[in-house]
Amino acid sequence: MSRRTEFIPYKPKTILNKHKRADHWFWTRYTAYPYKGCQHGCQFCYCREQKFSPFDDPNDFAYTIHVKENAPQLLRKAIARAKTDLIFMGDYQPAEKKFRLSRQMLAVCLERNFPVFILERSPLILRDLDLLTEINTKAVAATAFSIISTPDSVHYERIRQMEHLAPPPEKRFKAMEQLALAGIQTGACMMPLLPELCDTDENLESIIKWTADHGGSFVLASGLTLSDQQRAYFFNVLAERFPDILPAYEKYYPAGKSYGAADGSWRRTALKIRELCEKHGIKDRMPRPIIPGDKRAKNKGIVEIFANKVYRMELERAPKNKIWVYRKAAWAIEDMEQDISLFYRMMGQKGLEKIPEIGENLAKEVEGLLTEVV
Ligand code: SF4
Incomplete structure (x- = not known):
């Protein structure tokens, strides 16, 4: 018998989490989510880990x-005081049909011309295409879909069993196409790439090809993390339904460690993704959205180049x-309050050397990039 969903309304004190600086994957500076728990219930979801989850029993998630x-009222207050930058938000699980909080939060962002990024497993996001399109004309709306297999994948049926409450990837790709047609940046996040199931060359190529064919401009990928109660929960799933791959997971994810996928295998996968993205004409990094009127647009463009360089060097x-030189330089330029091109016009190359973590050689590199970035 299927279990009923219980909704528990409450009024938190805050909604907007502010980070010191934008991350180098999605370029988001803020996060704001309207729900805790997810009806899509993907069995590999890290949100069941204790640090994210209010649930003692991971089955309640x-x-x-x-x-x-x-959430909308809190967001309105919070962004009135916040510097304009990308907010990671939205949640289109079935609860959203009833409560419409993601939609109301988008309306708040539109009121204040705040840029948004949404990562989804549901085509319900298309219900709010009107707001997303409007935000995209005034600020930025960027999107991505979590997709870890396609119907062409050898292990499709197994992977679907692990996310069977979420809409199928075919529907996500159709939604991707609609967003791309509306001029909204979109792509796929292969997150998490489940070992033994998702990291085969044919699955990687299939997702990348489907993404390119549906207007996506990038594919991001990362491995599976398994900690504390989520590790135990997922191992139970494997023991009950896929015992043949359990020994491999026990090897990749030994008890007491969060990350199990070996560096070597991840590097091989990431390089393959890079090669396949080049073949299909898309990127293996998300392009950093340009926020209209952003006086620090040049800074952000240079940070993007340095962050991508760090990824490539890794x-x-x-x-x-050497990797740390570029990572720290990216952070320092991200942290600057001033427009770096104005700073350069006033102070010259020697002035660039006054930026923390920027020495003579990097200052020359930054000088060259100033004309390259938008
Ligand atoms: S859709 Fe995302 S948040 Fe929801 S269960 Fe799946 S992985 Fe977790």
């Missing part, structure tokens, strides 16, 4: 949804100290 009923096994 998909059936007890905590609804932040004052894949190419560059020396760690």
Whole structure:
């Protein structure tokens, strides 16, 4: 018998989480989510881990949804005081049909011209295409779909069993196409790439090809994380339904460690993704959205170049100290309050060397990039 969903409305004190600086994957500076718990109930979901989850029993995660009923009002107050930057938001699980909080939060962002990024497993996002299109003309609306297999994948049926409450990937790709046709940046996030199931070359190519064919401009990928109660929960799923791959997971995810996928295998996968993205004409990094009127647009463009360089150097096994030079430089430029091109016009190349973490060589590199970025 299927279990009923319980909704628990409550009024949190805050909704907007502010991070020190934008991350180098989705370029988001803020996060704001309207629900805790997810009716899609993907069995591999890290949100069941204790640090994210209000649930003692991980089985409740998909059936007890905590609804932040004052989310739009809190967001309105919070962004009135916040610097304009990308907010990671939206949640289009079935609860959204009833409570419409993601829609109301988008309306708040539209009022204040705030840019948004949404990562989804549901085509319900298309219900709000009107708001997304309007936000995209005034600020930025960027999107991505979590997709870890296609109907062409050898292990499609098995993977679907692990996310059977979420709409099928075919519907997500159709939604991707609609968003791309509306001029909204979109792509696929292969998150998580489940070992033994999703990381085969044919599955990677299939997702990348489907993404390119449906107007997506990028594919991001990351491995599976398994900690504390989520590790135990997922191992039970494997033991009951896929015992043949359980030994491999026990090897990749030994007890007491959060991340199990070996560096070597991840590097191989990431390089393959890069090669396949090039073949199909899309990127293996999400392009950083340009926010209209952003006086720090040049800073952000240079940060994007440096962050992508860090990623490439990691894949190419560059020396760690060289990688850190670019990572710290990216952080320092992100942290600048001023427009870096104005700073350069006033102070010249020597002035660039006054930016923390920027020495003479990097200052020359930044100088060259100033004309390259938008
Ligand atoms: S849709 Fe996302 S948040 Fe919801 S259960 Fe699946 S992985 Fe977790």
